[in-house]
Amino acid sequence: MSLNLEPKEVFDWFYKINQIPRESGHEKEVSDFLVDFAKNRNLEVIQDGQYNVIIKKKASDGYENSKPVIIQGHMDMVCVKEDDSDHDFRKDPIKMIVDGDFLKADRTTLGGDDGIAVAYALAILDGDYKHPALEVLITTSEETGMQGAANIKQGTLVGKRLINIDSEEEGVFLSGCAGGVMAETTFDIDEEKNDLKDAMKITVSGLKGGHSGMMIKYQRANAIKVIFRIINQIRENTDVKISSISGGIKHNAIPDFATAEIAVSDYDKAYEVAIGIIQEIKDEYKVKDENLKVELGKCDVETVFTKELTNRLIDYFIVVKDQVVMMSNDVENLVQTSLNNAILKREGSQILLLTSIRSSVESQLDMMIEDLRVLARVLNAKFELKNRYPAWQFERESQIRDISLSTYKEIFGKEGKIDLIHAGLECGLLKKVLSDCDMISYGPFMYDVHSPREKISISSAKRMWEFTLKLLENLK
Numbered sequence: 076m077s078l079n080l081e082p083k084e085v086f087d088w089f090y091k092i093n094q095i096p097r098e099s100g101h102e103k104e105v106s107d108f109l110v111d112f113a114k115n116r117n118l119e120v121i122q123d124g125q126y127n128v129i130i131k132k133k134a135s136d137g138y139e140n141s142k143p144v145i146i147q148g149h150m151d152m153v154c155v156k157e158d159d160s161d162h163d164f165r166k167d168p169i170k171m172i173v174d175g176d177f178l179k180a181d182r183t184t185l186g187g188d189d190g191i192a193v194a195y196a197l198a199i200l201d202g203d204y205k206h207p208a209l210e211v212l213i214t215t216s217e218e219t220g221m222q223g224a225a226n227i228k229q230g231t232l233v234g235k236r237l238i239n240i241d242s243e244e245e246g247v248f249l250s251g252c253a254g255g256v257m258a259e260t261t262f263d264i265d266e267e268k269n270d271l272k273d274a275m276k277i278t279v280s281g282l283k284g285g286h287s288g289m290m291i292k293y294q295r296a297n298a299i300k301v302i303f304r305i306i307n308q309i310r311e312n313t314d315v316k317i318s319s320i321s322g323g324i325k326h327n328a329i330p331d332f333a334t335a336e337i338a339v340s341d342y343d344k345a346y347e348v349a350i351g352i353i354q355e356i357k358d359e360y361k362v363k364d365e366n367l368k369v370e371l372g373k374c375d376v377e378t379v380f381t382k383e384l385t386n387r388l389i390d391y392f393i394v395v396k397d398q399v400v401m402m403s404n405d406v407e408n409l410v411q412t413s414l415n416n417a418i419l420k421r422e423g424s425q426i427l428l429l430t431s432i433r434s435s436v437e438s439q440l441d442m443m444i445e446d447l448r449v450l451a452r453v454l455n456a457k458f459e460l461k462n463r464y465p466a467w468q469f470e471r472e473s474q475i476r477d478i479s480l481s482t483y484k485e486i487f488g489k490e491g492k493i494d495l496i497h498a499g500l501e502c503g504l505l506k507k508v509l510s511d512c513d514m515i516s517y518g519p520f521m522y523d524v525h526s527p528r529e530k531i532s533i534s535s536a537k538r539m540w541e542f543t544l545k546l547l548e549n550l551k
Contacts, residue, residue: 093190100219116200227504252503275374349369400413
């Protein structure tokens with residue numbers, strides 16, 4: 076089977092890799108598929124301990140003396156689905172739907188981020204095109220901390236120009252990105268038997284969510300922050316103790332769902348207060364998150380967090396920053412620093428919060444880390460950092476950027492745009508082992524990545540495929 080879309084050589088490979096489950100941290104099957112692809116074509120291939128795959132192809136005729144080129148993307152994908160989907164990302168293929176000019180999935184993420192890069196790379200390796208010597212690098216676990224790219228060793232690659240195909244706006248050529256880190260804040264759980272007469276279940280849903288780097292500038296609602304605003308308002312008017320609470324499922328997505336069960340001394344008062352603050356929140360987000368939905372209902376709870384722990388949790392989430400912290404003073408409309416309180420869940424005897432911190436300025440990243448560290452200390456929580464990655468610094472002189480822009484104008488008759496991005500790209504990590512490598516990042520139009528609404532423009536994928544082939548030809 077195939078998608079019967081053009082360019083066929085690209086979408087046939089995209090279809091094939093979307094038959095293979097490739098959730099971050101579970102890439103062995105797709106990694107082995109890439110190794111077999113290379114071996115079946117007598118191409119040199121390396122698979123490392125992180126399941127990163129490097130496939131090498133000799134230069135085409137006339138390009139033997141050209142500097143080698145690295146084509147880079149990642150094989151893993153964010154796995155998010157709608158509440159009513161029974162899709163199992165560990166075993167089910169992605170069910171794809173063609174909707175006009177868009178390719179999307181059936182109530183799940185599509186995996187265009189970054190399956191389109193893998194499809195482009197396989198089509199190039201499988202075809203007969205003009206290009207310098209190629210090193211195709213397909214990494215793992217990009218979506219959960221870039222552990223694959225962090226494992227690439229110096230000397231593994233010799234390419235002097237790198238094309239990263241992991242961007243989502245056609246005609247925009249990225250030349251720098253933010254650095255970031257994941258913060259883990261944990262509260263030890265102290266429980267007791269419920270001594271309050273009523274209980275309420277609160278569910279927040281219908282939010283747009285989306286990529287917490289790319290979409291953070293739109294200031295969409297965070298379901299975890301919303302639910303704590305409601306609980307805090309209830310606390311101001313009646314006794315409350317939290318029984319359970321959770322929200323968000325992916326560290327790099329804005330939480331679009333949260334739920335809590337709380338014990339209250341006066342259900343009617345709690346309901347009245349909740350309705351009031353919910354309307355205020357809906358009014359605030361009527362443009363950014365017009366489908367915000369909050370459901371309230373009675374429930375039964377037997378155990379609750381102590382009042383002291385309940386208050387510490389509420390205080391933390393009322394005070395903690397979220398979304399855009401500062402815009403850049405140097406680059407127009409670029410988010411400089413942000414926080415995304417991404418996942419809240421119970422793990423054994425602890426409540427765990429994962430917060431993604433990003434900044435293109437190292438000192439501000441350090442400042443936000445200290446803000447969270449101090450807040451955690453004041454509220455008697457533990458604080459730990461995981462998977463810090465560097466920013467990709469903009470370079471004023473870049474041959475591959477210049478050739479990309481001239482190639483784009485040559486094909487489409489219009490100017491491309493140079494930009495920086497408030498999200499992590501593997502270019503930052505790869506620069507550590509490829510310090511003299513000239514890099515660029517681009518891709519076709521993709522929308523709502525990291526959400527079940529993810530879709531890719533078919534016509535844009537075709538145009539950027541044609542562009543990629545011409546760029547390789549021009550990198551002689």
